[in-house]
Amino acid sequence: MPGLATQVERYSVVISIGGVPVRVNTTDADFLALLQDRYAGFVSEETQAEFDFDVDLAAPAFVDPEAPVSVKHRAGRWFMERGDFRAEWDPAARRGWIRQTANPYSIDAVLRIAHSLVLARQGGFLLHSASAIRHGKAFLFAGVSGAGKTTISRLAPADATLLTDEISYVRKLDDDYLAFGTPFTGELAKLGENTSAPVAALYLLAQGPENRIDPVTAANAGRELLANMLFFAQDQEEDREMVHWAFQAACDFVHRVPVYRLTFIPDARVWEMIG
Amino acid sequence: MKMNRKLYVARSPRIAARMLGEEMLVMSSRGSTLFTLNPTATILWQAADGATPLEEIVQRRICSEFEVQPEVALRDAEALAEDLARHGILLISEEPIARPEAPVQEQPQR
Numbered sequence: 001m002p003g004l005a006t007q008v009e010r011y012s013v014v015i016s017i018g019g020v021p022v023r024v025n026t027t028d029a030d031f032l033a034l035l036q037d038r039y040a041g042f043v044s045e046e047t048q049a050e051f052d053f054d055v056d057l058a059a060p061a062f063v064d065p066e067a068p069v070s071v072k073h074r075a076g077r078w079f080m081e082r083g084d085f086r087a088e089w090d091p092a093a094r095r096g097w098i099r100q101t102a103n104p105y106s107i108d109a110v111l112r113i114a115h116s117l118v119l120a121r122q123g124g125f126l127l128h129s130a131s132a133i134r135h136g137k138a139f140l141f142a143g144v145s146g147a148g149k150t151t152i153s154r155l156a157p158a159d160a161t162l163l164t165d166e167i168s169y170v171r172k173l174d175d176d177y178l179a180f181g182t183p184f185t186g187e188l189a190k191l192g193e194n195t196s197a198p199v200a201a202l203y204l205l206a207q208g209p210e211n212r213i214d215p216v217t218a219a220n221a222g223r224e225l226l227a228n229m230l231f232f233a234q235d236q237e238e239d240r241e242m243v244h245w246a247f248q249a250a251c252d253f254v255h256r257v258p259v260y261r262l263t264f265i266p267d268a269r270v271w272e273m274i275g
Numbered sequence: 276m277k278m279n280r281k282l283y284v285a286r287s288p289r290i291a292a293r294m295l296g297e298e299m300l301v302m303s304s305r306g307s308t309l310f311t312l313n314p315t316a317t318i319l320w321q322a323a324d325g326a327t328p329l330e331e332i333v334q335r336r337i338c339s340e341f342e343v344q345p346e347v348a349l350r351d352a353e354a355l356a357e358d359l360a361r362h363g364i365l366l367i368s369e370e371p372i373a374r375p376e377a378p379v380q381e382q383p384q385r
Contacts, residue, residue: 218295
């Protein structure tokens with residue numbers, strides 16, 4: 001008599017970004033291979049994870065990666081939604097699920113959101129910025145799309161280690177800030193190195209007729225940092241804590257880390273001014 | 276609001292605030308909106324304990340800081356307080372305001 005139940009194969013991969021291992025579980029071997037390829041360099045051999053996500057590969061009933069993301073906090077759980085995925089995450093249980101098609105973009109968005117929420121409680125943040133390590137120190141280059149994040153990354157000298165050309169990962173450890181490499185890429189389409197270094201400076205990017213570095217007032221630094229932080233709180237009572245965390249994180253950061261305006265022309269000599 | 280009425284102002288618990296350099300930044304959880312307070316608004320914010328009448332704040336903190344007639348200063352402060360209340364930054368009442376929770380921590384910054 002044939003068995004009434006079919007055992008479903010379960011595959012897992014631990015993706016460690018910013019030193020935070022996240023295990024992703026799937027029943028689809030092809031999707032596992034896709035993840036291993038997408039996050040190459042960030043796949044960890046660790047068996048322990050900070051939290052787990054079970055991925056349910058749903059039929060592509062709706063696919064609109066351009067739809068705005070929605071993140072809501074209800075009764076201790078986070079609900080995330082975009083045109084191409086739905087996800088729920090319970091930080092206390094350290095588990096969550098993602099319903100998406102077999103593509104790398106949806107889980108990328110969920111990981112960015114989850115990491116930003118984890119970081120917020122610890123005084124850290126994800127930032128729209130390129131970052132690189134040189135001489136043992138990390139430098140962040142923040143700006144909106146078109147400000148020059150990818151350009152400054154392309155111009156980096158051979159002795160610089162690129163952490164990302166799009167989204168930087170900043171953790172607060174005691175009184176120091178560390179920048180970690182991320183697999184979140186911009187136009188360069190090149191994964192960052194999975195390494196870290198203390199943050200020495202944040203440069204606010206502007207393109208101009210010459211290379212120059214100008215001081216920035218603390219208030220302007222705070223304003224611009226907040227403007228470039230990945231921040232998912234919405235206008236809800238439950239998000240009040242998140243707003244306070246993000247605000248305090250930005251204020252603490254500009255209090256401890258030098259912030260400058262970096263105006264540059266697309267020329268490698270700009271790196272002679274950095275460090 | 277009419278003058279001669281005692282007004283009380285308190286900091287909204289939905290606001291996070293920090294002095295960064297010479298500027299007071301406040302962020303409202305309502306829409307995650309960021310504001311920069313001018314010097315007078317900063318004084319008002321710092322003194323808004325819900326228990327001290329606005330008139331007293333004006334006399335002690337604003338008239339001593341700026342060369343301004345008390346009546347003018349009070350009128351301007353009332354208008355400013357109402358504006359800040361409209362933005363959800365201050366609570367304003369004709370009765371003392373019990374603080375719903377501990378004030379948001381403020382720290383001097385660089």
